[in-house]
Amino acid sequence: MDRLVQQIEKAKPFFEKVSRNKYLRAVKDGFISAMPVVLFSSLFMLIAYVPNIFGFYWSPEVEAMIVKPYNYSMGILGLLVAGTTAKALTGSFNRDLEKTNQINDTSTMLASIVGFLLLSSDAIEGGFGSGYLGTTGLISAFASAFIVVNIYNLFIKNNITIKMPDEVPPNIAQTFLDVIPFAVSTIALYGVDLVVRQFSGVNFAAMVIQVFQPLFSAADGYLGLAIIYGAMAMFWFIGIHGPSIVEPAVSAIMFVNLDMNLELLQAGEHASHALTPGIQYFVATVGGGGAGLLG
16 A cells, blocks of 8 residues: 555656646636536526426426526537636636736637637528537537637647737737737637538537547446545645646536436436436545545
8 A cells, every 4th residue: 555655656746747737727717717607597497497306397388487597608618618718728728928018818719719619619591500509519619719719829829910100009009910820720620620620520519529529428337436536646646736627628518418407308208318417526636535425
């Protein structure tokens, strides 16, 4: 046992470096920023479906009315997280840039949202589809944010921008500074969209779900849950904040499962996907990782 602990402690510097990774922190901070949306929308799920336990069911019209705020908040969670993740990642990149030459986080948020729509939405008559704008589009949201912020960093760091005379008001000058990186990042993500659709026949978000479906299924079983929450406990054991490493890797799966459970409930079936935020907060880590064993 002592030898195992020594081996784990030798790897501690590596895991600490991973926990400080810009991209993992951006995913975590992006989710935290969007957490009020999750908490708010969950209230309507309680109102809509908890009475079912006691044999009371709302009429379809009333149920649709109750869940509408959920659909209009959690239904665009991917869109929101694309923006919040880009903002968080922009802050990390700005710490490495000169104070007088910073990336505009508002512009990266907007560019990431536009890029996310390109990756996750299909054109329909009169607009675009919303099927992948929620939790099923979270991986696309991260991809959009990462690509956008890296392109902005490349252009701002190397001063590849449109500079205006000093007499121009700062807010107007900033607009022109952002034009080139905004255009390039949007075109780049549009190129990704075109390539993915050409080879897979579906949008980027749908393709990602198809590719990672076996991983989603594996993580949702007993062994997957044991590995995920066991890893969190192991990192705590060696003095590292476990969720900061593990949660970014599984957060997309959690919220996709949450959405799928809702669809099962609405179809009158059992919500069978276990790996969700509720399992973590109320079962796996209630009172702290491993505290359930004390009961």
